[in-house]
Structures are given as structure tokens and as C-alpha cells.
Amino acid sequence: MLTHFVVAALLAQQPAQGARQFVAVSDSIVALTNVTVIDGTGAAARTGQTIVLRGGSIQSVGATASAKIPPGARTMDLTGRTVMPGYVMLHEHLFYPSGGGAIYNEQGYSFPRLYLAGGVTTMRTAGNMAGYADLNIRKAIDDGTMVGPTIDVTAPYLEGPGLPIPQVKALRDAADARKMVNYWADEGATSFKAYMHITRDELGAAAQEAHKRGLKITGHLCSVTFREAASLGIDDLEHGFVVASDFVPDKKPDECPAGNAVQRSIAALDVAGTGARDLIAELVRRRVAITSTLTIFETFATSQPSAPAKALDAMLPEARRQYEQRRAAIAQSPDTTWNVLLRKEMQLEKMFSDAGGLLVVGTDPTGFGGVVAGYSNQRALELLVQAGFTPVQAVKIATLNGATYLGRSAKIGSIAAGKQADLIVVRGDPSAKIEDVENVELVFKSGVGYDSPKIFESVKGRVGLH
Numbered sequence: 532m533l534t535h536f537v538v539a540a541l542l543a544q545q546p547a548q549g550a551r552q553f554v555a556v557s558d559s560i561v562a563l564t565n566v567t568v569i570d571g572t573g574a575a576a577r578t579g580q581t582i583v584l585r586g587g588s589i590q591s592v593g594a595t596a597s598a599k600i601p602p603g604a605r606t607m608d609l610t611g612r613t614v615m616p617g618y619v620m621l622h623e624h625l626f627y628p629s630g631g632g633a634i635y636n637e638q639g640y641s642f643p644r645l646y647l648a649g650g651v652t653t654m655r656t657a658g659n660m661a662g663y664a665d666l667n668i669r670k671a672i673d674d675g676t677m678v679g680p681t682i683d684v685t686a687p688y689l690e691g692p693g694l695p696i697p698q699v700k701a702l703r704d705a706a707d708a709r710k711m712v713n714y715w716a717d718e719g720a721t722s723f724k725a726y727m728h729i730t731r732d733e734l735g736a737a738a739q740e741a742h743k744r745g746l747k748i749t750g751h752l753c754s755v756t757f758r759e760a761a762s763l764g765i766d767d768l769e770h771g772f773v774v775a776s777d778f779v780p781d782k783k784p785d786e787c788p789a790g791n792a793v794q795r796s797i798a799a800l801d802v803a804g805t806g807a808r809d810l811i812a813e814l815v816r817r818r819v820a821i822t823s824t825l826t827i828f829e830t831f832a833t834s835q836p837s838a839p840a841k842a843l844d845a846m847l848p849e850a851r852r853q854y855e856q857r858r859a860a861i862a863q864s865p866d867t868t869w870n871v872l873l874r875k876e877m878q879l880e881k882m883f884s885d886a887g888g889l890l891v892v893g894t895d896p897t898g899f900g901g902v903v904a905g906y907s908n909q910r911a912l913e914l915l916v917q918a919g920f921t922p923v924q925a926v927k928i929a930t931l932n933g934a935t936y937l938g939r940s941a942k943i944g945s946i947a948a949g950k951q952a953d954l955i956v957v958r959g960d961p962s963a964k965i966e967d968v969e970n971v972e973l974v975f976k977s978g979v980g981y982d983s984p985k986i987f988e989s990v991k992g993r994v995g996l997h
């Protein structure tokens with residue numbers, strides 16, 4: 532009985548929760564004039580540009596002086612603003628750590644909003660703790676009853692026994708891995724993720740099944756080395772080199788080395804040595820992408836700042852307290868291993884990209900809660916610049932590279948005539964000052980402009996709750 536009242540109340544709320552309340556621009560023809568354009572290809576920023584949007588697509592982009600603005604267009608003079616492609620970020624989640632018993636709470640209310648408000652128009656959930664919730668949220672967003680990015684939904688984790696997270700199934704064998712891939716592909720999952728205790732047999736079987744269906748598989752690995760995974764056909768490796776077990780002395784096949792042996796091996800690794808360079812060459816040769824997740828790593832490093840005030844304000848007070856206590860303990864700890872690891876990870880990601888590897892980026896809102904969707908997506912670009920990329924290169928990694936990985940670069944990931952009108956409007960110029968990515972005013976998704984500050988405001992104090 533009570534359940535019925537709750538459901539009725541939820542249904543009654545739905546129109547108010549819908550995407551429309553956040554729409555600031557819905558005209559079918561829009562001209563964004565006098566903007567600076569960072570187009571997502573890595574090209575230099577261009578000033579004095581006009582972008583015309585029509586029917587959800589980009590009709591034209593070029594110098595304002597010669598731009599043809601169609602009759603009936605809504606003209607928005609955006610002097611002082613920069614327009615970039617919407618982010619395509621690949622290590623996102625719809626869950627957040629509860630801080631108790633390794634349970635991750637689904638943030639189906641706040642996270643889709645935060646991602647879009649932060650500038651993400653397409654994301655892959657690299658891991659799923661809630662099964663059908665992620666699939667249904669994708670549909671609700673596509674239907675317009677919820678606001679958020681387009682989601683490439685990853686199935687529940689492909690993981691062996693040994694992980695202390697009760698939400699995750701432990702695979703029995705390779706046949707079980709095949710069964711799981713096909714079950715979730717049938718249900719609508721479009722991506723897969725292997726985890727730390729999977730065996731080579733299970734990973735190989737899962738990769739085969741995913742590929743048969745034209746889908747990709749990534750992994751946060753430990754039991755399987757990067758080199759082994761590459762030979763088994765993995766498409767992408769999450770977190771980059773800090774989790775590579777390739778350099779652990781006496782690594783046993785199919786076993787995740789105990790304790791922090793992997794971290795110690797990377798801390799001791801000569802990044803300029805042949806071991807690192809050969810692994811990078813092998814990954815590039817086999818066209819395995821790397822997903823940079825510097826945002827989660829910096830939460831463990833004493834050399835890096837704490838989460839910004841606005842991200843703290845987004846947290847439920849209890850979640851904020853848990854985060855602040857843990858962060859204070861880390862800040863006072865004499866253990867500076869993560870400072871070294873973060874620096875090495877940055878160097879290795881730059882080397883991988885320079886060697887021709889496809890570097891993509893995501894945020895991974897896990898750890899102890901310091902990575903808050905939306906704000907972290909912006910922070911991810913700042914950290915890529917800290918890693919040595921130029922601002923326009925960082926934008927490319929966060930846009931066109933992600934679209935390329937997803938096989939969607941003909942439609943999304945850069946600003947060009949004919950592409951979907953997925954755009955971010957920021958005050959300032961991130962090509963000159965990367966922190967300007969934080970000044971989002973509008974996010975266009977398929978030509979509809981959403982009010983970013985209004986969306987952020989709507990979820991204050993909610994992260995960690997729902």
C-alpha cells in the first residue's frame with residue numbers, strides 16, 4: 532500500500548524532473564556570433580567566429596564577417612565566450628562510494644544532471660553497480676524525462692572472485708563470461724568492462740563475444756597484464772599505467788599481486804627505460820586505447836589540491852564529512868607514493884599519446900568521494916594540461932578522441948558543419964587559460980541549449996544521497 536503511494540508520488544513528480552525545466556535555448560535555428568572556437572581537432576583556437584545551428588546540427592562555422600545568418604535565426608552575441616565540442620568522457624559512473632561496506636550508491640538523480648552541466652554530452656559508464664538502472668536512465672534521458680548526456684552503458688563488471696564489493700558477480704569460468712556478455716548485450720548494454728580478478732581465459736572469451744556483436748571491452752586489470760590483455764583483444768585499458776601489473780617481479784598468471792605490489796613496481800619503474808617504451812609500443816601497435824583518470828589519482832596525492840568548494844557544496848553533508856576526514860588524513864600522511872605515481876602516470880600518458888596511441892579521458896567518481904561528476908570532468912582537462920598537453924590537445928582528448936574510440940567521430944566530438952550540435956559555451960578562453968573550462972554558461976545537446984548553472988544549482992547537497 533505504502534509502496535503504491537510512493538510510486539504515485541514519483542510519477543506525479545516526473546514532468547518537473549524532466550529536461551525541459553533546464554532548457555534555455557530551444558529555437559530551431561540559432562546563430563552563436565563573435566565567439567572563439569576550439570574545434571576539438573587539436574587545431575589552434577579561432578577568434579571572431581559564428582556558428583549556425585539548425586535542427587540539432589551544426590549548419591556552418593566560420594568567420595563572423597562572412598557568416599550567412601539564416602532568416603528567422605535566434606542570434607546570440609557571445610562576445611567574450613569560447614565554444615568547444617561537448618565532452619565525450621569514457622570513465623564515468625552513475626554510482627558514488629557510500630563509505631560503508633564497499634557499497635556504491637546509484638546517483639541516478641544527481642549525476643546525469645552534473646555530467647551535462649559540466650559539459651559532458653556523451654559518456655561511457657566504465658562500470659555499472661546497478662544493472663538495469665543505468666539502462667533505464669539512458670532511456671529516460673533519450674526520452675527527455677530526465678536531463679543528462681547520451682550514455683554508452685557498460686554492463687555489470689566482468690570480474691573473478693576476490694573483490695570485496697557485494698554488488699559484483701564473481702565469474703565461474705570462460706563459459707560464464709560468454710553467457711554474461713550475451714545476456715547484457717541482449718538487454719541493451721553497449722560496452723563491457725573487465726575487472727581486477729578476471730582470468731585470461733575469461734577475458735579472452737568475453738572479448739570474443741563482445742566483438743562478435745560489434746561491441747567493445749575495456750578493463751581495469753590486475754590479474755591479467757596489459758600485454759596479455761592486448762594479445763587477447765582488449766580495446767581499452769582504464770586508469771593507464773599505474774594499474775599495469777606487467778612490471779611486478781614474479782607476477783603469477785591470472786593472479787592479482789597481493790598488497791600494493793603493482794604500485795611499488797610502477798613507483799620503481801624507469802619511465803624512459805625500454806620496459807615502459809616497449810609496452811607503449813606494443814599497445815600502440817595493437818591499437819589499444821588508454822583511458823586517463825588523473826582526477827581519481829589526485830585525490831590520493833598530497834601534492835594536489837582538495838576538491839574545490841563548489842564540488843564540496845554538491846555533496847550531502849554526511850558524504851562531505853567522510854570525504855573531508857579522509858582527505859585530511861591523507862594530507863597529513865608522510866606517505867607520498869601517490870605523488871610519485873601521479874607524476875609518472877602523467878609522463879607515461881604523454882609518452883603513449885606522443886607515440887601515436889589513442890588517449891581518452893574520464894573521471895572515475897569512486898575512491899573516497901572526492902571526484903564529483905561535472906566538476907571533475909572540467910578538472911580532468913586541467914590535469915591533462917598539468918601532464919604536459921597543450922589546452923587544445925587536452926580538449927581533443929576529451930572530445931574527438933572519445934568519439935573516435937566510440938566509433939562516433941562522424942557525428943560527434945568536434946565542431947564542423949554537418950555534425951551534431953553538441954557544444955559547450957564558456958566565459959573566457961580555455962586555450963589561453965585552461966581553468967576557464969569551469970565557466971560553463973550553456974551546454975548544447977543536439978542543438979538544445981541547457982542552462983548549466985541552473986542544473987548545478989538543482990543538485991546542491993545531493994551527491995551521495997541519490
Ligand SMILES: [Zn+2]
Binds near residue numbers: 658895896897
Ligand atoms: Zn571506475
